[in-house]
Amino acid sequence: MPRPTVLVADDDPVFVQSVAAVLGTRYHVRTVANGTEALAVVDDDPPDLIVLDVMMDHMSEGFDVARSLRNNDATALIPIIILTGVDRVYNLRLEVDESWVPADHYLEKPISPEDLMRKVGELVGPGEAKP
Amino acid sequence: MGESTGPRPQTQGAPGSAVRHRSGTEKNRFSYIFSWELHERLLWFCKLRWLAALGLALASVLGPYFSMPSTSPSLAVVAVLVALYNVVFIHVLRARLGPEKDYAALRGLAILQMVTDLAALFFTVHFTGGCSSPVLPFVVFHMAIGTIMIDGRTMYGLGFAVAGAAASLFALEHLGVLAQVATVVGGRSTVGSCVLSMAMLVVLVFGVVYLTDSVTSRFKARNIELHETSTELRRALEEQAQVERRKSHYMRISAHQLRSPLGTIKTSIQVLIDGYVEPGSADGRRLLEGTAARVDSLLAIVNDLLELAKMREGRARAPWTRKVSINQILADLFDALDPYAREANVELIPHFINEGAAVLDWAVPPDLVYAFENLIHNAIKYSKPGGGTVTVALGIDRSHAMVVVADDGIGIPKELQDDVFLEFVRAPNAKHAQAEGTGLGLSIVREAAQMHGGKVSLESAVGLGTTVTMVLPLHHIPPEIIDR
Known part of the structure; x- marks a missing residue:
């Protein structure tokens, strides 16, 4: 069984490297730096899971991408984890109404590698260790 | 009072001598504010007019008991006329000339009311004994109210008109052009008593206008000062609130900007601690270098924030x-x-x-x-x-x-x-x-x-x-x- 593919979208290359290092232990990881690139990759080769940062080129770019994916029949079922924490207002609003932005899980930055692996595992399975 | 509805400006008053020295624009601004006050006063004056109409109606009924049988129908006509034009004035004030209208229009209406009332009053004076009429002192009452509502300068002008009208009425009565009516106490007035009444009337009219204007113009000036002070205070409060909002926004975005690299640094360190990347490996070095760069960017932000704060707060020093x-x-x-x-x-x-x-x-x-x-x-x-x-x-x-x-x-x-x-x-x-x-x-x-x-x-x-x-x-x- 092939390793599930996780697409990580974040404009901070150092953070992306950290996330990729963690997820890369059990998943195939692709990385992009903004929402436009994320949508292009999904369109070209849909991943099994998307990890989206909220604030990239624009204030709520991650939310916009998540909504766009959910509104498209072809991509509506791809699980999404949103990385928040840049703006606590978002977090408070999400606590009140999680349907405000469609995502399966939310993680607040800084993230714990353990939490990240657990939440990804819940959505796409435990993956497979590198041979 | 309290007839008008809708929002009221903070300061009330009427423009008079205290605002005469102001520029046209300021006058307009104050006129707008004072129009609310004038509108209320005019409505209040309309209420008083009902009492006047009632008084006239009563006088027409009771006239025969006070040796004035011939004047009763005339007083009744005046009472009806006063009631009718009062209805018209109230309608205009409520439906056509609300407090939001400009001051000049309301002031025009105030002068019109004053002139109409004085005309009705002179009819009443004529029908109740001319220069010996017991209602003659009401002229003074009107002049005082007019000075409060409008302004001293206009009322001095009206004072001359009143004196002219009174003199003309008394002269026409004594010349026999108009029939003299017996006074309440009986008998007809003499030329001497009329001259005395005229002199008293002139002194009272101008005296009352002068005194009322002296007092009210001080209140008007204080109202204007109060308005200016409260406007400045409101402006200062708004500016302060804006500064506070800006500060709060600035603090929030500053915290966000610091939090973002901190989040990356913490995550990278945790990844290294948890052993996902070997610190000594090529990936590890790359991650450490990236983390160090994030620390540099944090320092750069802090330095720039300090520089900005220094410029904003430390100008004096x-x-x-x-x-x-x-x-x-x-x-x-x-x-x-x-x-x-x-x-x-x-x-x-x-x-x-x-x-x-x-x-x-x-x-x-x-x-x-x-x-x-x-x-x-x-x-x-x-x-x-x-x-x-x-x-x-x-x-x-x-x-x-x-x-x-x-x-x-x-x-x-x-x-x-x-x-x-x-x-x-x-x-x-x-x-x-x-x-x-x-x-x-x-x-x-x-x-x-x-x-x-x-x-x-x-x-x-x-x-x-x-x-x-x-x-x-x-x-x-x-x-x-x-x-x-």
């Missing part, structure tokens, strides 16, 4: 220096930044438009250096990839120095050109071209320009470049120096 040469600052910066420009493959071109030096009477040299360095550094950083040119021009006229920094680089999208001087605003293409950047550089530049009495502006086109222009007055004396 800033090292204001006499006769500061911009030429010298730019020359030093050229020497300092040339290696960086060469490294970036950017040609740095100085262009001094005029002969002579641009010398500011007063300046804070470190802040100017920081601002110009930011501008030139930005121009090099975002210059055309693979090699471009940055031109730094200095122009001088009699009163201003103009520093222009132009690059042929990536440019700034049109929709962000107004915002890039705000804290932490960075265009996406700038982030892509250069990941590092605090987003505070242009805020510092603007702050430096403003504290030197100048301003900064930019023109830009994506892919063609950006030109930032800072204009500084040569002879600006900062308030901090004046305060000293």
Whole structure:
């Protein structure tokens, strides 16, 4: 069984490297730096899971991408984890109404590698260790 | 009172002598405010008029019992007329001429009411004994109310009209043109008693107008002062609230900007601690270098925030220096930044438009250096990839120095050109071209320009470049120096 593919979208290359290092232990990881690139990759080769940062080129770019994916029949079922924490207002609003932005899980930055692996595992399975 | 509805302005009063010296615009402003007061007073006066109509009706009924049988029908007609025109005035005030209407229209209506009432009163005076009429003193009552509602100057004019009307009435009665009516106490008035009544009336009318105007004009002046003070206070409170909102917003975005790299640093360290990446491996070194870069960016943000705070709060303590040469600052910066420009493959071109030096009477040299360095550094950083040119021009006229920094680089999208001087605003293409950047550089530049009495502006086109222009007055004396 092939390793599930996780697409990580974040404009901070150092953070992306950290996330990729963690997820890369059990998943195939692709990385992009903004929402436009994320949508292009999904369109070209849909991943099994998307990890989206909220604030990239624009204030709520991650939310916009998540909504766009959910509104498209072809991509509506791809699980999404949103990385928040840049703006606590978002977090408070999400606590009140999680349907405000469609995502399966939310993680607040800084993230714990353990939490990240657990939440990804819940959505796409435990993956497979590198041979 | 309290007839009018809707929002009321804070201060009430009527414009009179106290506002006569004001400009036309101010008069209009105050007139608008006072129109609310006048509207209420007119409605109140309409209420009193019902009492007058009632009194007249009663007098017409009771007249025969007071030796005035012949005047009863006439008084009844006057009572009906007063009631009718009162209905019309109330209708106009409520339906056509609300308090939101301009003061001039309401004032016109007030004068019309006053004239109509005085006319009705003189009819009543005629039908109740002429110059010996017991209702003659009501003229004085009207004049007092008129002075309160309108203003002294108008009422002095009306006073002459009243005196003229009274004199004409009494003369016509004594000449036999109008039939003299017996007074309540019986008998007809003599010429002597009429002259005495006229004299008393004139003294009372003008005396009452004078006294009422003296008192009310002081109240009006105090109302205006109160209005001005409350307006200033409201404005100050609004400004303070705006400053607080700005501070709060600034603190929030500053915290966000610090939190973002901190989140990355914490995550990277945790990844290393948890053993997902070996610190000694190539990936580990890359991660550590990236983390160190994030620490640098944090420090840069903190430094820029401190610089900005210093400029904003520490102007009074800033090292204001006499006769500061911009030429010298730019020359030093050229020497300092040339290696960086060469490294970036950017040609740095100085262009001094005029002969002579641009010398500011007063300046804070470190802040100017920081601002110009930011501008030139930005121009090099975002210059055309693979090699471009940055031109730094200095122009001088009699009163201003103009520093222009132009690059042929990536440019700034049109929709962000107004915002890039705000804290932490960075265009996406700038982030892509250069990941590092605090987003505070242009805020510092603007702050430096403003504290030197100048301003900064930019023109830009994506892919063609950006030109930032800072204009500084040569002879600006900062308030901090004046305060000293």
